Amino acid sequence: MKLTVNGKTRTVTAHPMKRLLDVLREDCGLTGTKEGCGEGECGACTVLIDGVAVDSCIVPLAHAEGRKVITIEGATATRTGKALQDAFVVHGGAQCGICTPGMILAAARLKPGASEHDIKVALAGNLCRCTGYPAIFRSVKSALKRGRAR
């Protein structure tokens, strides 16, 4: 099955019902995508499929065929992704780091000027146990502000 991961076309030989999460981690060697619950509740495994944030633990490979997948390793290549990554370090949005890749990808679709409520809604499917969230909101806000300044 063919899919584009972080801009590269990949041919994967795996069961069509294999979890996209496992395909990315095992078949593509991209371990930046994390598993937190395996039931689509925590968002640690968030990736973008054609620009939309999804929980890769409940998406079968077949669903991603022919589509564009972006993982945290690919987020570094985009301006928004890089700004978010830096802001999560500078503003304390990352503590233990296990939810961070998913948080950053869930935030990646936000537009500069997004309100605090927009940020909360975008991140609503992602759980963090370390920060209690304020530092994550500050990180996202700061990254979006930098996006607007450009």
Add this chain to the structure above:
Amino acid sequence: MARAVGRNVRRKDGDAKVTGAAKYIDDLTFPGMMYGATIRSTIPRGTIAARHVALTDDFVIADHRDIPGPNYVALIDPDQPCLAVDHIRHFAEPILLVAHADKHALIDVHQRVTIETRALTPNYDPETSEACFKRISIDKGQIDFGFQISDFVIDGEYRTGHQEQLYIETNGVIAVPGDGAMTVYGSLQCPYYVHKALVVLLKLPPEKVRVVQTETGGGFGGKEEYPSMLACHAAILARKAKRPVKMIYDRVEDLLATTKRHPSIVRHRTGLKRDGRITAMDVDVIMDGGAYATLSAVVLSRGVIHATGPYRCDHVRIRGRAMMTHTPPNGAFRGFGAPQTQFAIEAHIDRISDRLGIDPVTLREINALRPGDTTATGQKLGKDASALPVLRDAVKRSRFTQKRKKLKGTNRGIGLSLFFHGSGFTGGGEVKLASKASLELTATGAKILVASTEIGQGTRTMHAQIVADALGVPFDAIDVHEADTAFVPDSGPTVASRTCMIVGKLLERCARDMRKRLGKLTPAQYYKKHGSFTVTSQYEPPPGLQWSDDTYAGDAYGSYAWGCNVVELEVDPVTFEVTPINVTAVAEIGQAIHPMMAIGQIEGGTAQGIGYALTEEVVMKDGRMANAQLTNYIIPTPLDAAPMDIGVMARPYQHGPFGAKGVGEMPIDGPAPAVINALRHCGFDVRSIPATPERLMSAFARENSAGRRRRTP
């Protein structure tokens, strides 16, 4: 040169974490690696009659007979078997281990193994349990006299439930066997706890066992003692298979089998003068330890020591007991007994406030511990005792007094809590640990060698800041070795708010010793001329610190951090759902080494405390967690996050590194009572948590059927 301490330097582990490059345990593989699974009991109590295994030769199967040493997980008491022999004390008791090269082959392995059991009647009530793990008594003054001189006696009973740590990365390890040796990599807080357990169980010399912490996705106490069990399991399989074995729990198994916060029942009987002064405090504390001792004795210890809250009282009697029940063992969770007992006293204080007609702030001002006062164990507090400053700052910042009047009679309420938390191991604990830290000179600066783990709180960064300043070099000149027992000394466990205050202080001493030896040279110059050297320092108690385990009296902790929370919330009159509107948290923590990370600890701990108060309910049904999923064990989400106003105050502790105290645990002590006191302000008499809509509804019904005048919510 810019100082590092007190500045928000870039955290050392930050870039690897935000790019996905950081390697957590499940990101590692080893050649020939197999995957392990655990076959557990399915009854809460009984005996094992037979084991029937219908598995092919490509499976590796192990039971208690495959353990070379004594069959227990070495921690405090040798009571918990690593694999059950005959007896089952809880339904998640591990009985058999299975490994296979293909992890998918393990999916239905539970159906191909049958454990024949004979059931016995379980007991889930710690009050009627006949098995006690630990009893502790604290006596100060003369309790009878304290009641004799009182004008009022007010009593009350308060209950707290289990709470799950819910680190987002589940427990996991990889055991790699060697020639008469074993290496275990894992997500863990305390490498030397795991090391100790493996040395005993595998009957190996200490130098043949190596434990390496991998990047750890949260711990909160949940990876303090449990990884020892999991590491032992993986090691048993790896030894038998002669191949590396990876064991990663899925979320359901992690929730079902691993430790939780101890449920508690706390009863207060308090003598008071008409003017609000407390004359006697009689406290009874019961903790539900679950099936095995684990850390219950020390959880109880911290619980009873904090049971009177931050209040002065000359006549105190505290009786505590940790009891056995037939649920999976409870264990360490941030706060470690103190959130339970401080919930009770703080809810009790507001009930006293109601009864005496003295407002909650004044009542606390009258009784709060001040510098020079003594605690329940008779510890005389130093100048850094900050109950009053944090109370006054929180009241002012939150406009508590004005809002308290304004909101009365509405479905909004505001409540507060005042609390403290001892930093470091209790009593003589630090002396017994005798922790060590080392610092190695490198070509460009120095490398930190400690067993303290980075679990998100910022250990590596904070330690490097302390060393940089004490050595007089830039922050970037300091490296931190990974927590690997083959290289780092035993700095004690990463628990008890001790990593900064205790281990950080050891590192500060190392750095100052190193500085002396360098003379006028920079590390680079010295290294070029003389090569590397390593400095080690070992814990010594600050002068004058006294403690007796027999009388449970003396200086329980080197220092205390102090906190005050104010929670403003709204109750939905139809659904009884509670929405926190504003949260104020003021914390006095000595010098904050990295202010942003310290605030991160306060915000994160506060959010966990609000979850503890409102939504986090472990539903135990027949000794088994019935809601072992993230779908229905509810932790706060981004949409639940209330705006937080954080105030950080610094009253330096002279024996902490640059004046620092501990900060990690304290923030979780206060939110639950502040929430419950805000609910009381709204007219809900709730004395147990979590205060779920169901509990609020029945409290509302109870109040109304009692015929007391109540507004309609």
